[in-house]
Amino acid sequence: MTNQERLTKFDITSSVMTMTTGSILRELEGGSKPGLCDSFDERVAFTDRSKVMESLINKRLEEAGL
Numbered sequence: 001m002t003n004q005e006r007l008t009k010f011d012i013t014s015s016v017m018t019m020t021t022g023s024i025l026r027e028l029e030g031g032s033k034p035g036l037c038d039s040f041d042e043r044v045a046f047t048d049r050s051k052v053m054e055s056l057i058n059k060r061l062e063e064a065g066l
Contacts, residue, residue: 005066012060016053020044024052028059 001009016024022044 008064008066009061012064013057016056016060021047021049021052024049024056028052028056
């Protein structure tokens with residue numbers, strides 16, 4: 001992995017870590033979509049933050065070609 005790739009990965013990770021869980025879910029799913037929960041706020045409350053952070057980091061890395 002080149003130094004530029006490491007910096008890009010660090011930037012993506014840092015950016016995702018500062019996002020709210022709701023923002024992460026919206027980016028991953030393209031908006032607030034109905035599901036098993038009565039409201040989006042309830043869905044955010046039941047979300048495993050670490051799991052969705054990892055998913056978004058991986059999505060952004062893939063989009064960056066890394």
